[in-house]
Amino acid sequence: MSKHPHILVVDDEDAIANMIAEALRDEDYTVLTAYDGRQGLELARQHTLDLILTDVMMPYLDGLKMAELLLQEFGAKTPPIIFMSAVDCRNQIQSLGTFLFKPFTLETLLDVVESQLG
């Protein structure tokens, strides 16, 4: 793991994506943001990432579909994925990644991020 882990944040609510990005940057992470699944997929292909934080329900390409495509493309090299949603999606996520309920506290978010990077 590099000194400044690279994290991709994907959420169609740009206010949330930006807020999360800022909080992560405050913790010295390097952050990329995308506002839907297609953008997220594009950025994931272009950059080497240590972690992806993604919303589940998004236009064009939802978080689950994006994760599946990444896994197909990168296999074991796919970075860990944290799915965020206000709806319990644990059944659909299964082994694709971990799940974080919205709304969450920043503290919880940072804890989950840290544990996934560790």
Added chain:
Amino acid sequence: MNLVETGRLETLKALSIVATTDPPATFALLADILHTQLHTRTGFWYQDAGGWRAIDPELHKQQRLPAQLPAAISAPAQLVRSALPVLGDCLAMPAEHQQMLTFSPPFDPGELSALWQTTLHALVQAVQRNLASTLLADSIDQGQLLRAVIDELPEGVLVGVAPHGKLIMANRVAEELWGHPFIEVDSVSDYYRYNIFDINGSVRAPEESGIAKAISTGQPVLRQELLIKRPDDTMLPVLANTSPIKAENGAIIGAVVVFQDISEWKRQEHDRDNAIAAIAHDLKNPLTTIRGSAELLLRRARNDSRPERELTRLRTIIEQADRMRDFLGSLVDVARLHSGELPLMRHPLNLAELVERTVTALNSSFSRPRIIMDIQTSTPILADQIWMERVVENLLDNALKYSPVETKVFVSLVEHDTNLRLQIKDQGIGIEPSDIERIFEQFARGSNSGSITSGTGLGLYTVRAVVRAHAGRIYAESAGLNQGSIFTVELPTANAEPA
């Protein structure tokens, strides 16, 4: 001369008999039959040594008429009309309703007597024949009128009679709502033939029916939400109000239930619940941003050693965002629970333990325990523990919140028939009678809750939704303002519920 004249036997409003000779006792006999059985105004004339007499049995008096009545013989109608206005009424009726028997002179006394007796006999028979049909005709008229009125009512009507709850009539709308014709049943135990269920779908004991209760208690049973299972297996939600029917002396002679289709109302309620869930859900995203941003700023402010007052403001934003989050969370849960979309995880649950645990936790926050427990059963119920905790906590919170700090709250748990009955009694502000039902509605707060404004207005609504989802029921009682309140929850025991 002998004259017998009857008027309008069909309805027997009045009957007059005019005769020349015969003892008053004969008239009295006929008068008695006509008067007591038909309530017919009957008048009699007769002639004795003193001249013409008339008897109006209804007035119980005799009236002496003019001694000379030559006109009476030749024109009896005229006589009657002029002599006695009461009897004149019958002659004012259309001719086809009159029966006139005229005996023309001369005649010998024997023939007169025979004729009179024959006539009298015929008349009595006619009267008796008409008695039955008239009574029948009258009752059909009244019944038909009543029936028509009841049938025109926009709500279902069903009438049962004391003491056994025999069902005697229903109206057209009731039959439409049931989807089948009226079924005559002789007693409450046969009410199951009507396929009535509680609103949560559990089978309804016949003795729980509004009619059975109104007959046994003499009290109205109001605002019952029920389901009718129709022959096509659809379930129709109805709202029923039952009132006892009392005789003049106060004895309960039966009960009438009036019920209406509330499927449209239920559908709207369902739509509203869905809308609430959707709106609450949509508010979570901006809330996440607000809370997260405030938290972010707070972390930075701490690192930058900003003044405490800035930190306090940021903490307040976070706290309030948390309150909103909790509120939205329960709003979504309750809406889902209410619309039946949230599956309950029902397992055998020892309610006594749950109550004890909750009471102990709440009591620990007071220097002297405020809640007194009386737990008499440990029979389990089938319940979702998390939801049931909310029910108990919520009712206890309310009891504490709406009563003075120096007063006690009493909690009892007993087994009653196939139910556990949890009762929470306080000595607080009580509930206005007009609010008793309303307090369980969404966002409702008793009109006397005044300055006590914490709380979401979802508490009792949640409690009721949870209790109903567990096939139970909840009701509130209060003698009025500042008389305290009693909340009773009844939940079927684990054994009582179908597996």
